[in-house]
Amino acid sequence: WLTERWALLLMLFVGFQTAALADTTLSIEDFSISSGETKEVAILLDNDAQATALQAEIALPTGLTYVVGSVAKTDRVKGRGAEVQASTSTGKLIILLTDCTIAAGEGAIITFQVESTLAPGDYTVNISDIIVSDANADQLNSSETASFTVQVKGLDDCKFAAAEESVEVNEGDEFQVDITLDNENVNNISALQGRLTLP
Numbered sequence: 001w002l003t004e005r006w007a008l009l010l011m012l013f014v015g016f017q018t019a020a021l022a023d024t025t026l027s028i029e030d031f032s033i034s035s036g037e038t039k040e041v042a043i044l045l046d047n048d049a050q051a052t053a054l055q056a057e058i059a060l061p062t063g064l065t066y067v068v069g070s071v072a073k074t075d076r077v078k079g080r081g082a083e084v085q086a087s088t089s090t091g092k093l094i095i096l097l098t099d100c101t102i103a104a105g106e107g108a109i110i111t112f113q114v115e116s117t118l119a120p121g122d123y124t125v126n127i128s129d130i131i132v133s134d135a136n137a138d139q140l141n142s143s144e145t146a147s148f149t150v151q152v153k154g155l156d157d158c159k160f161a162a163a164e165e166s167v168e169v170n171e172g173d174e175f176q177v178d179i180t181l182d183n184e185n186v187n188n189i190s191a192l193q194g195r196l197t198l199p
Contacts, residue, residue, distance in 0.1 A: 023046075023047070023048040023140075024045070024046065024047040024048065024051070024132050024140040024142075025045075025046045025141060025143065025146070026043065026044070026046075026054070026127070026132060026141065026146060027046075027146050028041060028042070028058075028125075028146070028148040029042070029044065029148060030149040030150070030151070031148075031150060031151070032150070032152070032153055033064075033114070033118075033150060033151075033152055034116065034152065034153050035119070035120075035152065036115075037115070038113055038114070038116075039113065039115075039116070040070075040112070040113050041111065041112055041113070041114055042074075042108035042110070043056070043108065043109055043112075044106070044107060044108055045076070045106070045107075045132065046106040047102065047104055047105070047106075047132065049104055049140055050102065050134060050135070051132050051140060052099070052101060052102070052133065052135045053098050053099070053132075053133045053137075054095070054096075054097040054100075054102070054131070054132050054133075055094070055095060055129065055130070055131050056094075056127055056128070056131075057094055057095070057127070057128050057129045058092065058125065058126075059090075059091065059125065059126050059128070060092065060093060061091070061118065061123045061125065063116060063119070064115075064118055064123070064125075064150060065091075065114060065115050065116075065117075066084070066093055067112070067113040067114065068086060070111075070112045071083075071110060071112040072110070073097075073109065073110055074108045074109055074110065074111065076103065076105065076107060076108070076109050077097065077100050077101075077102055077110070078100060078102075078103075079100030080098065080099045080100055082096070082097050082110050083096045083097075084110075084112060093112075095110065097109070116150075116152060118150070118152045119152065120152050120153060121151075121152055122150070122151050123150045123151075123152065124147055124148075124149055125147060126145065126147050127147060127148070128144065129144060130143070130145065130146065162177055162179055163177075163178040163179075163180055177196065179194070179196070
């Protein structure tokens, strides 16, 4: 009977630990950027229990560079703060948070900036070696990896055209033709050229 009882308690304990681990996740949302642009990125933490330390490694693709000195902690992080170590040889960022307090909740805990010289396309960025721990040094997260997508837009994503609308005029009237440019997330345009054919 005692053996069965201890087995049951052990199963309950393991189940509880697994459930607790699954409730803490670290992530970065997908974002878009154009070549030559600098963008702020947020590291998000969703945790049901208070955390006191965190580490993670981000493997940035060649052409997406961390802006040295741009890291900042948000109001969620109390204590000594955040440290980012950037390796120019490997392109990896080591995120370290120690001796801090992050209350249970969700949202950004760290922000930093990156600048891009990437060619247009979609890039998958991996986050690895994620460990979020509490004051007892117990790990809160079950998954130690995550990923996000960086979409780099190029000139092919721009649309340069005359507005599609009918104009009714009389002989001798003057009227305006509107030319539109859709260059969302593409900020490095320095020249435009097009031909408008009139009847």
